[in-house]
Amino acid sequence: MHNPFVIRDYEDLNWKRVLFILVLVALIIRFPFFFRDYVDRDESTFIIMGQSWADGHLPYTQLWDLKPPVTFLFFASVIKIFGQSFIAIRLFGSLMVAITALFTYGIASNITSKKIAFWVALFCVFFQSLFGSLQGVMSEHICTLFFVAGVYLLFCRPRWYLFLVSGLLFGLSIMSKLNMAYPVFVVGLFLLWEGFKQRKIASTIVNLALMVLGTFLIVLLTALPYYLEGNTQIWWQSIFKAPMAYSEGKFHSPLKTMPFLVVILGLLAVGFKTNLIDYKSRGLQLLTAVTLGILLSFMQAGKVNGHYLIQLYPFILIPMGMAVAKLPPLQKKFRPVIIVLLLLIPMESYLEYANIISNKIKKGSFFNGEGVDVPRYITDHHLETENIFFTEYHIGYWVLGVSPPTKAATHPSNITREELFPYMQNPRQTGMEELRYIMETIQPKTLVARKGKEIFDKKLLEYNAYIDTYLAEHYTLVATVDRGLIYQRLK
Structure with missing residues (x-):
């Protein structure tokens, strides 16, 4: 029988096998946290908001929190179907992590080899599941899944309907966490610049219009239940006005994000300067645009919490993986050390x-x-x-x-x-x-x-x-x- 874990030729990998491995790794790493009361306080709030929606109360009407409604819709859906279950919520959170990593694999395999893409996807699971309060289900897990799927479609052959679907996914991402509007906007600017450079202005504008249409369609759909209840004001104020007021709060400052931004931008600059990252690659240019958009959103928020980085990991791991692959290969005597280090990464899970x-x-x-x-x-x-x-x-x-x-x-x-x-x-x-x-x-x-x-x-x-x-x-x-x-x- 063929062992799904033994990879003799990475080029023979298919998406089903990759997904199987990613789901299994995500479950092994995250399973012990299925029984924890909470990992981050925000997750507790999302669960309470989801329960309120499952009980028939639209978000912001009975209870209130500072997130767009698609985040609460995830929790409400799981609770409505499976009842009051920590296990169901964390299980679907694990599946989200694995599917996000799968789309990351899809993006990477369009830019580099399947071997690098596979390891990038695997580390995507690690980085979305470990090192801080990431073992619960955060709004960043939800919005990143939709956003990575939308970006993946931009790597496929350009078809008008794919731009529409990409826009729908971007809309779901923004309506999960509002700061994703920044990378979506920067991606739009990149596609516009690319269209002018390739002298495909007409088709680019049509495709961008479809993408924008898809995004706004999702936004309007979230307003529909409030419109039917005659309370669109609470929808508008809670989703759009409150986050702006929050980002201007006394404990937030763009200066607090500068050290982190300098490190990330510095790594990218070194990668491009040393040719470890090919700046001529269209795919890497697009990923750089996404990274800049996310960093811009961190500046606007005025802080960088650990779980914010979930949004960034898929897009910085790909160029990092490509850069590492260009380094001299490790000698065989060091391989056991690398294996041990890989096994030690999920130490939080073992504990x-x-x-x-x-x-x-x-x-x-x-x-x-x-x-x-x-x-x-x-x-x-x-x-x-x-x-x-x-x-x-x-x-x-x-x-x-x-x-x-x-x-x-x-x-x-x-x-x-x-x-x-x-x-x-x-x-x-x-x-x-x-x-x-x-x-x-x-x-x-x-x-x-x-x-x-x-x-x-x-x-x-x-x-x-x-x-x-x-x-x-x-x-x-x-x-x-x-x-x-x-x-x-x-x-």
Whole structure:
């Protein structure tokens, strides 16, 4: 029987075999994290927003978060079909990573050899799954899948319908994470420049018009359910106006992104200068345009979080792979060292496998983390669940089947983001007013915090001083579950 893992001739690879290997590697790396309560707080928010949509409430109407609706649509679809399942959400996240890597392989195999393309795709799985909070399902995973698929179509033979489909994919990408509008715009400029250079102006403009049509069609489709409900204002404000206000917030500055941008642009410049990267290659020019567009979006956002880099990996790994392939081949005596290093890359996964086994032995469940254990304690000890406020581990709302106390509290940190309040149709105007309303009017019977951590950002002295004083006067600590602190309101 033919072993699918033994690759004797990379040129004989077909996409089915590549996909099989990528899916298997993605599952092996990401599987132990299927049982984690959360890896990044944003994922918890997406799950809660998805549940609200699955329950019949359009995004931004009952709950609110700063992402376009296609991100929430992914979670809502999985929840609607498979119910409340961490495993289903993380499984489909793993498939997204593998398919993104497959399209990366397709792009790379149009520029370079299938051998380099295969290894680039494999490292694409690694880099989208490891090194930080990437084992959950992030909005970047969703938008990157659509965007890479759209770029792949631009490497196929130019057909009018492929530009339309590419535009639809770009629209889905932008409606998953708005910053993808920057690389889409830069790609459009590149295609326009290419058309002028090749003196194919008429056909280029037609193709670009189809691409733009596809993109705007998706944007308008996301507005349709709000139009039918007579509430397009919340759609417009939440998707377009709020992100602009957020990027101008006090903790964001384009200067913070400069060191990262200098490193990436420096590597590209060195690659082109030394001819390790062929600057005459049309494919590499297009990938460079995409990279510049993504970097521009980071500058506009004013920060570069680790999970933002998911958007960048497929497009910088290809030229990096091509550059490495041009270096002198390693001597045979060093190959065992390379094999060991490759096996050590998923160290986070190995540690998580040990963690879930340890948790099963100690607590009787593979599912672990305070976002699971705290709700279990609350349920087992018959504490109040309807009127509850998670200042941390807010995935607990989903586990308990309840909603956050207010729209602004969907993601706990949104309470302090006053610049967003005008766009979420929130009756309170300031963060302190919102916090006082939650604590003094709603009066949560149960409150959950985290041991050793301020409830709000340590720079927000007024918020922390208020809630620390209020907890001391009106609440008592009834339990500590690992790092989770469970408070009960005094009668």
